[in-house]
Amino acid sequence: MEADFLVIGGGLAGLTFALQAAPHGSVVVLAKQPLPESNTAYAQGGIASVWSPEDSFREHTEDTLVAGAGLCHRDVVETVVREGPERLRELIALGIHFSLRPGTEDEYDLGREGGHSHRRILHAADATGAEIMRALVERVRNTPAITVLENHVAIDLLVDAKFDPTIGSPSCWGVYALDRTVSRVERVRARATLLATGGAGKVYLYTSNPDIATGDGIAMAYRAGVPIANMEFIQFHPTCLYHPAAKSFLISEALRGEGARLRRPDGVEFMRRYHPQAELAPRDVVARAIDNEMKVHGFEHVYLDISHKGADFVRERFPTIHARCLEYGIDITRDPIPVVPAAHYCCGGVMTDEHGATTVRRLYAAGEVTMTGLHGANRLASNSLLEAAVFGHRAACHAVALLQADQARPPTYPGWNPGAAVDSDESVVVTQNWDEIRRMMWNYVGIVRSNRRLARALKRISLLQDEIRQYYWDFKVTADLIELRNIASVAELIVISAITRKESRGLHYTIDYPEHDDARWVRDTILTRAEQFAPDQEFLSSLYRRRAEAAA
Ligand SMILES: Cc1cc2nc3c(=O)[nH]c(=O)nc-3n(C[C@H](O)[C@H](O)[C@H](O)COP(=O)(O)OP(=O)(O)OC[C@H]3O[C@@H](n4cnc5c(N)ncnc54)[C@H](O)[C@@H]3O)c2cc1C
Numbered sequence: 001m002e003a004d005f006l007v008i009g010g011g012l013a014g015l016t017f018a019l020q021a022a023p024h025g026s027v028v029v030l031a032k033q034p035l036p037e038s039n040t041a042y043a044q045g046g047i048a049s050v051w052s053p054e055d056s057f058r059e060h061t062e063d064t065l066v067a068g069a070g071l072c073h074r075d076v077v078e079t080v081v082r083e084g085p086e087r088l089r090e091l092i093a094l095g096i097h098f099s100l101r102p103g104t105e106d107e108y109d110l111g112r113e114g115g116h117s118h119r120r121i122l123h124a125a126d127a128t129g130a131e132i133m134r135a136l137v138e139r140v141r142n143t144p145a146i147t148v149l150e151n152h153v154a155i156d157l158l159v160d161a162k163f164d165p166t167i168g169s170p171s172c173w174g175v176y177a178l179d180r181t182v183s184r185v186e187r188v189r190a191r192a193t194l195l196a197t198g199g200a201g202k203v204y205l206y207t208s209n210p211d212i213a214t215g216d217g218i219a220m221a222y223r224a225g226v227p228i229a230n231m232e233f234i235q236f237h238p239t240c241l242y243h244p245a246a247k248s249f250l251i252s253e254a255l256r257g258e259g260a261r262l263r264r265p266d267g268v269e270f271m272r273r274y275h276p277q278a279e280l281a282p283r284d285v286v287a288r289a290i291d292n293e294m295k296v297h298g299f300e301h302v303y304l305d306i307s308h309k310g311a312d313f314v315r316e317r318f319p320t321i322h323a324r325c326l327e328y329g330i331d332i333t334r335d336p337i338p339v340v341p342a343a344h345y346c347c348g349g350v351m352t353d354e355h356g357a358t359t360v361r362r363l364y365a366a367g368e369v370t371m372t373g374l375h376g377a378n379r380l381a382s383n384s385l386l387e388a389a390v391f392g393h394r395a396a397c398h399a400v401a402l403l404q405a406d407q408a409r410p411p412t413y414p415g416w417n418p419g420a421a422v423d424s425d426e427s428v429v430v431t432q433n434w435d436e437i438r439r440m441m442w443n444y445v446g447i448v449r450s451n452r453r454l455a456r457a458l459k460r461i462s463l464l465q466d467e468i469r470q471y472y473w474d475f476k477v478t479a480d481l482i483e484l485r486n487i488a489s490v491a492e493l494i495v496i497s498a499i500t501r502k503e504s505r506g507l508h509y510t511i512d513y514p515e516h517d518d519a520r521w522v523r524d525t526i527l528t529r530a531e532q533f534a535p536d537q538e539f540l541s542s543l544y545r546r547r548a549e550a551a552a
Pocket residue numbers: 008009010011012013014030031032033037038039040041042043044045046047048128129152153154155196197198199208209210212216217250344345366367368369381382383384385386388
C-alpha cells in the first residue's frame with residue numbers, strides 16, 4: 001500500500017494530523033486496535049487553554065514552566081499556549097461538546113487542576129477524551145482521502161539508510177506493519193510519516209494507561225537512529241482506583257480541584273505536611289506523598305474523599321467516575337474512594353523540533369510519543385491533549401509544505417523477510433518476560449529511585465533484552481512479541497536515562513541525589529542509538545541554537 005501521508009496512531013495527535021493533511025493528498029492511518037481505543041479516549045479531566053478574560057498566555061506559560069522544573073523549552077511552551085485557543089476552536093467546530101456552565105448557553109465550564117493558577121480546563125463532564133474521539137473518528141470516517149487500517153501493528157520504520165548505508169542523511173518512507181487479523185506483515189509506503197503512537201504506561205505493573213500504551217513509537221524511532229530524550233521523567237498519577245476487579249481506572253485530578261481530600265485509612269489527612277498547596281500540589285509531590293505514607297505505615301492504599309460536597313454536584317460533575325465506582329460498590333457521594341498511584345504519562349520521547357520534525361527526514365512525531373520541550377521534567381495537568389492538538393496540526397502543516405516542494409516517491413523496498421522464523425510454541429516466554437519487566441520497573445524504577453535499584457534494573461533488563469532479541473528473530477512476529485520487544489527497549493531507555501541524571505528534579509526522584517543540581521543538570525537527557533546512524537548533527541545544533549536564541 002502507498003499513500004502521501006502515513007499516520008501511525010489514531011488518537012488526538014494522529015487524527016488531528018490526518019484531518020489537516022487530507023485536503024492535500026492521500027492519508028493512511030494505522031491503529032493497532034479498532035478506533036477509538038487510545039489514551040485519548042480515556043482522558044477525563046480535560047484540555048488546558050487560556051479561555052477566560054481573567055486568564056493570560058503569560059500565566060499559562062509560567063504555570064507550565066514552574067511544573068517543568070527548569071527543563072521546559074520556553075519557546076515551545078509559548079507557542080503551544082498561544083496556539084491553544086485556535087486549536088480548541090477547531091475541535092469545537094468539529095462538533096465536540098464541552099460542558100457549559102450551569103444556566104448558560106455559551107459559557108464553558110472551566111475546570112481547575114493542580115498547578116494551574118486559573119480555571120482553564122475545558123472538559124466534557126469527566127469523559128473529555130471519549131467526546132473528543134467520538135467527533136474526530138466520525139469526521140475521519142467521513143473523509144474520503146483518509147483510509148483507516150485498524151488492527152495493524154507498526155513494527156519498524158522504512159528508513160533508506162538502513163537499506164543503503166551510503167546514504168548520509170536518512171529519510172523515512174513508511175513502515176512494516178503486521179495485519180493482526182491475517183497475521184501478515186505488509187509494507188505501507190509514504191512520502192511523509194507521522195509517529196503518533198502515544199505513551200508507554202504498560203512498561204509499569206500499575207498504570208492508568210490502556211493496553212495500547214507500549215511505547216512502540218519510541219522504540220521504533222530509537223531503532224531508526226532518532227534521538228530520544230528525557231525518559232527518566234515518568235509521571236505517576238496519584239490516584240488510580242484501588243480495587244481487585246478494576247483495571248487501571250483513573251480517579252481524575254479534577255476531584256482534588258473541586259475540593260476532595262486525601263486521608264490515610266486511619267482517617268489522618270496528610271497533604272499539608274508535604275506541600276503548602278496540599279491536595280492541589282503538583283502531581284509528583286502528591287504521588288510521592290501517598291507512596292511515602294503507604295510505605296512508612298504499611299497501608300495498601302489511601303482514600304480520596306469528596307463526600308462532603310453535595311451529592312447532586314458530585315453526580316453531575318463526575319458522572320463516569322460516580323457510575324464506575326458504584327459498579328464496585330463505592331458510592332462516592334457518601335464513601336471515600338480507595339486509591340493508589342500508577343504510571344500515567346511519559347514526559348520523554350522522540351525528540352522533535354517546533355514543527356514536529358525529527359532528525360530523520362520525512363519522519364514527524366506528535367503527542368505523547370514525543371519530547372517537544374513542552375513538559376520539561378514534569379507535565380502540567382491537561383497540557384498533554386493540548387500538545388497533541390497543537391503538534392498534530394503543526395506537523396501536518398510542515399509535512400504538507402514538504403510534499404508540495406518535492407515530488408519524490410518512496411523507493412521499492414523488499415517485502416518482510418521472516419528468514420527461518422517458525423511459529424512459536426512457547427508463548428509462555430512472552431508472558432513471563434512481560435511480567436518480569438513490568439514488575440521490575442515498578443519495584444526498581446518507580447516513584448522513588450536509588451543508585452542500587454537502578455543498577456540492578458539495568459543488569460536485569462540487559463539480560464532480558466538478549467533473550468527477547470533471540471526469541472524475536474527465531475519466531476514469527478505476533479502483536480505480543482512486537483510489544484514485548486518495544487517495552488523492553490523503552491524500559492532500558494528509562495533506566496539508562498534515570499542512571500544518567502545524578503540529581504532529583506521534577507518527576508525523577510532518587511534518594512542518592514535528593515536535591516536539584518542546577519549547575520550541571522539543567523539540560524535534557526538525550527540518548528541515541530549511535531552505532532546505527534549518527535543523528536543529524538546539523539538538525540540538533542540548529543534546534544538548540546534556535547531555542548537558545550528564543551530563551552535569550
Ligand atoms: C486515564 C487517562 C486520563 C488522562 N486524562 C488526561 C486529561 O484529562 N488531560 C490531558 O491533557 N491528558 C490526559 N491524559 C493523557 C492524554 O490522554 C494522552 O497524553 C493523549 O491522549 C495522547 O494522545 P496521542 O494522540 O499522542 O496518543 P493516543 O491517544 O494514546 O493514541 C495512540 C494511538 O496509537 C496507536 N498505536 C500505538 N502503537 C501502535 C503501533 N505499533 N502500530 C499502530 N498503531 C499504534 C494506538 O492504537 C492509538 O490509536 C490521560 C491519560 C489517561 C491514560
